[in-house]
Amino acid sequence: DSGVTQTPKHLITATGQRVTLRCSPRSGDLSVYWYQQSLDQGLQFLIQYYNGEERAKGNILERFSAQQFPDLHSELNLSSLELGDSALYFCASSVDLGAGGGIEQFFGPGTRLTVL
Amino acid sequence: DAKTTQPPSMDCAEGRAANLPCNHSTISGNEYVYWYRQIHSQGPQYIIHGLKNNETNEMASLIITEDRKSSTLILPHATLRDTAVYYCIVMVKSNFGNEKLTFGTGTRLTIIP
Numbered sequence: 001d002s003g004v005t006q007t008p009k010h011l012i013t014a015t016g017q018r019v020t021l022r023c024s025p026r027s028g029d030l031s032v033y034w035y036q037q038s039l040d041q042g043l044q045f046l047i048q049y050y051n052g053e054e055r056a057k058g059n060i061l062e063r064f065s066a067q068q069f070p071d072l073h074s075e076l077n078l079s080s081l082e083l084g085d086s087a088l089y090f091c092a093s094s095v096d097l098g099a100g101g102g103i104e105q106f107f108g109p110g111t112r113l114t115v116l
Numbered sequence: 117d118a119k120t121t122q123p124p125s126m127d128c129a130e131g132r133a134a135n136l137p138c139n140h141s142t143i144s145g146n147e148y149v150y151w152y153r154q155i156h157s158q159g160p161q162y163i164i165h166g167l168k169n170n171e172t173n174e175m176a177s178l179i180i181t182e183d184r185k186s187s188t189l190i191l192p193h194a195t196l197r198d199t200a201v202y203y204c205i206v207m208v209k210s211n212f213g214n215e216k217l218t219f220g221t222g223t224r225l226t227i228i229p
Contacts, residue, residue, distance in 0.1 A: 002159060002161075004159070033216065033217075035217075042219060042220075042221060043154075043160070043203075043217075043219035044219075045216040045217060045218065048216060056216050058216055088157060090159050090160070092159070092160075094215070103215045104162040104165075105160075105162060105215075105217060106162070107158075107159025107160050107161065108159050109158065109159055110157070110158070110159055
């Protein structure tokens with residue numbers, strides 16, 4: 001158990017709909033990252049928030065948006081859903097490993113989104 | 117970030133050491149080598165990282181060549197639970213905490229009983 005929680009575990013919806021995925025980071029972690037894993041694209045970074053502010057952006061579609069709230073939980077909003085948005089969506093949070101460099105990211109169990 | 121090359125798949129007998137290679141010939145001096153693994157659709161799990169010295173923790177050892185163009189992750193006594201996809205990632209540590217992980221295709225390691 002990484003300490004990162006994601007809800008829901010599974011989500012089945014129809015094309016054109018909008019869904020919200022929720023992530024609670026580990027206690028004390030200020031950074032939240034969202035990743036998408038699809039069969040054809042592999043694991044891809046979408047977006048990062050640090051203490052409520054957007055910090056880095058990856059290959060995130062304009063139909064997708066995210067935010068991080070004062071209590072540090074984050075939500076990923078996916079709208080106008082298409083069949084190709086079916087994927088596993090992972091949230092991760094991070095803690096600095098210190099002067100040795102690098103940041104270890106702790107991943108949640110993921111939300112499996114199926115768009116029919 | 118530098119590109120990495122890993123073999124697509126490897127097998128290892130249970131109880132033996134699993135040695136997973138990674139080539140990163142274009143690595144820069146300030147780029148670290150990280151290893152993560154993903155066990156069957158679970159969230160990826162951090163294993164180890166290093167800059168130029170060899171590193172060891174409770175999970176694995178990381179051997180980085182002197183020229184830093186390649187590295188090897190060693191799982192000393194592989195168990196069936198080590199069956200997973202292993203990702204080698206090369207990344208600069210920024211000053212602003214925006215370390216996005218760029219995952220390649222990784223190596224699918226299968227531990228054989």
